[in-house]
Amino acid sequence: MGKPFVDSFGRTVSYLRISVTDRCDMRCVYCMSEAMSFLPKAEILSFEEMERLCAAFIRNGVTRIRVTGGEPLVRRDIDGFFAALGTWLHRTDGDGHLDELTLTTNGSHLATHADALARAGVRRVNISLDSLDSKRFQRITRRGRLEQTLEGIRAARAAGLAIRINTVAMAGVNDDEFDTLLAWCGEIGADLCLIETMPMGDTGEDRSDRYLPLSTVRADLARRWTLEPLTVRTGGPARYLRVGETGCKLGLITPMTHNFCESCNRVRLSCTGQLYTCLGHEGATDLRQPLREGATDPDLLRLVQAAIQRKPKGHDFLIGRHADDPAAIRRHMSVTGG
Numbered sequence: 001m002g003k004p005f006v007d008s009f010g011r012t013v014s015y016l017r018i019s020v021t022d023r024c025d026m027r028c029v030y031c032m033s034e035a036m037s038f039l040p041k042a043e044i045l046s047f048e049e050m051e052r053l054c055a056a057f058i059r060n061g062v063t064r065i066r067v068t069g070g071e072p073l074v075r076r077d078i079d080g081f082f083a084a085l086g087t088w089l090h091r092t093d094g095d096g097h098l099d100e101l102t103l104t105t106n107g108s109h110l111a112t113h114a115d116a117l118a119r120a121g122v123r124r125v126n127i128s129l130d131s132l133d134s135k136r137f138q139r140i141t142r143r144g145r146l147e148q149t150l151e152g153i154r155a156a157r158a159a160g161l162a163i164r165i166n167t168v169a170m171a172g173v174n175d176d177e178f179d180t181l182l183a184w185c186g187e188i189g190a191d192l193c194l195i196e197t198m199p200m201g202d203t204g205e206d207r208s209d210r211y212l213p214l215s216t217v218r219a220d221l222a223r224r225w226t227l228e229p230l231t232v233r234t235g236g237p238a239r240y241l242r243v244g245e246t247g248c249k250l251g252l253i254t255p256m257t258h259n260f261c262e263s264c265n266r267v268r269l270s271c272t273g274q275l276y277t278c279l280g281h282e283g284a285t286d287l288r289q290p291l292r293e294g295a296t297d298p299d300l301l302r303l304v305q306a307a308i309q310r311k312p313k314g315h316d317f318l319i320g321r322h323a324d325d326p327a328a329i330r331r332h333m334s335v336t337g338g
């Protein structure tokens with residue numbers, strides 16, 4: 001096995017997030033604009049290309065891969081991709097292995113894929129759902145259908161996958177639903193993770209007046225629920241609390257703080273083969289061109305190592321920052337999948 005990737009701040013990179021497509025069947029108001037245009041197929045890495053890059057990461061100490069998007073389950077032959085990555089799970093030949101393979105999805109196609117994901121070795125999924133009211137769900141996602149996502153959640157449970165529901169907390173949009181969501185998650189045995197809105201990409205809407213600090217939400221929920229801080233971490237940014245009444249976990253993701261930058265273990269590969277070493281920065285290293293021009297594994301490794309050496313210390317997101325501001329992050333969340 002090769003040497004683990006360590007950045008200039010001494011942080012070891014053991015977690016790769018890979019966005020397999022920029023396409024999506026929804027257009028969530030905080031993520032994309034209604035008139036989002038998508039990339040031509042030739043620009044997107046083939047699954048063979050993605051598998052080769054993943055292998056290079058795994059052979060150098062990456063033990064967790066999260067597949068995301070866009071909506072990962074709208075890409076053709078996604079089951080085959082999971083099956084291929086799944087062969088790295090718990091390998092013991094000393095040439096690298098994965099401890100975890102997982103995905104973040106909007107759930108709309110989970111009913112079709114849940115069994116194949118479980119067979120590939122996926123054990124838990126993060127499913128985005130911002131409301132249990134079908135009209136509101138449709139308004140937020142612009143084209144999603146609540147029943148379809150609920151069907152996907154049922155299929156995931158039936159396939160034995162552990163579920164975390166991701167809910168973007170939005171002032172005046174779904175802030176009256178957190179109790180309902182918490183109770184419902186308790187009923188279905190899922191964890192709930194609330195996420196603060198992040199200013200990424202132009203969505204055609206102003207996000208700043210929807211920003212809801214989770215410190216306020218937590219204090220409010222604590223009046224009705226027994227919330228006990230947990231030390232458990234998934235290697236992700238969520239800080240977890242145990243909900244006494246349901247036994248499930250409540251996660252809080254406050255991406256605008258720098259809480260987790262100092263122990264950041266992750267990099268991101270976009271569907272066009274750009275390696276982003278920080279969610280909160282524009283800079284990326286192109287791996288597609290060298291890959292397509294016949295770069296060897298050591299060549300690719302050198303590029304990745306150099307990129308990781310330049311991994312920034314943290315982000316400088318500002319919620320009120322206008323999209324025209326030169327410091328604003330222009331790319332949409334769907335480019336890197338969060």
Ligand SMILES: Nc1nc2c(ncn2[C@@H]2O[C@H](COP(=O)(O)OP(=O)(O)OP(=O)(O)O)[C@@H](O)[C@H]2O)c(=O)[nH]1
Nearest residue numbers: 104126166195234235236237238253255266279338
């Ligand atoms: N600032 C920041 N936010 C992140 C980062 N990774 C994920 N997030 C936020 O967390 C949200 C949820 O991401 P998920 O795809 O569910 O992944 P995760 O929370 O890392 O998942 P786990 O692996 O289960 O901990 C994203 O939409 C982002 O808002 C990160 O590295 N930096």
Ligand SMILES: C[S@@+](CC[C@H](N)C(=O)[O-])C[C@H]1O[C@@H](n2cnc3c(N)ncnc32)[C@H](O)[C@@H]1O
Nearest residue numbers: 031069070071104105106128166197198333338
């Ligand atoms: C970009 S989506 C990709 C995967 C999949 N389509 C889904 O929705 O789960 C990954 C996560 O990012 C979150 N997200 C998207 N845009 C965001 C934003 N501007 N701020 C905070 N979270 C965001 C979504 O709610 C979702 O949980």
Ligand code: SF4
Nearest residue numbers: 024027028031070106
């Ligand atoms: S959050 Fe996920 S489901 Fe919603 S538009 Fe973005 S990529 Fe699609």
Ligand code: SF4
Nearest residue numbers: 261264278279314315
């Ligand atoms: S903002 Fe950048 S440094 Fe901070 S946790 Fe996210 S990816 Fe890591």
